[in-house]
Amino acid sequence: MSLLSAARRVAKLLPRTNHKIVFAESCTGGLVATSLSRIPGISAWHCGGMVTYRNETKTAYLGIDSKVLKRPGPVSELIARQMAEGVLSKTPEATIAASITGHLGPNAPARLDGVVYVGISQRSAADSAPHGVTTTTFKFTLSAELDRYERQKLAAETLLMLVADVLAASQ
Numbered sequence: 001m002s003l004l005s006a007a008r009r010v011a012k013l014l015p016r017t018n019h020k021i022v023f024a025e026s027c028t029g030g031l032v033a034t035s036l037s038r039i040p041g042i043s044a045w046h047c048g049g050m051v052t053y054r055n056e057t058k059t060a061y062l063g064i065d066s067k068v069l070k071r072p073g074p075v076s077e078l079i080a081r082q083m084a085e086g087v088l089s090k091t092p093e094a095t096i097a098a099s100i101t102g103h104l105g106p107n108a109p110a111r112l113d114g115v116v117y118v119g120i121s122q123r124s125a126a127d128s129a130p131h132g133v134t135t136t137t138f139k140f141t142l143s144a145e146l147d148r149y150e151r152q153k154l155a156a157e158t159l160l161m162l163v164a165d166v167l168a169a170s171q
Contacts (some may be wrong), residue, residue, distance in 0.1 A: 022047035062086030084119030
């Protein structure tokens, strides 16, 4: 599946599930939101996004504690979760949020090279989840043989496919 195909799949599922989406992106630098924005008519369902590339921006825009950004660090399940929950809390009209954080090189530490975390948060009934939000996280690793831009495209495509799967499951 291509990045545009993944975006089209999400665009078809948003109205079917009556969800409005928002993004918090780090390693993809806005590529996810840009890809979805290419779809005509998506403005009815796409609320926007935040590119929180630097740790200080994650703290300022999303309220992520700087201590958590030091340990476990910005490329972690916890940060993906907090990014998704943070951007959802800042966007009252959104019902679903997706975040992405990862280390796509160059100069990535060996243990983090190509590691990506995605968080997907959904508003739910207040009695079914703490604070009325359910969050799921995903982890995947991209090949070091790909260049940085190819990794970004694949990371963005994977996030959109995961969002589409979550939306499809909620039908």
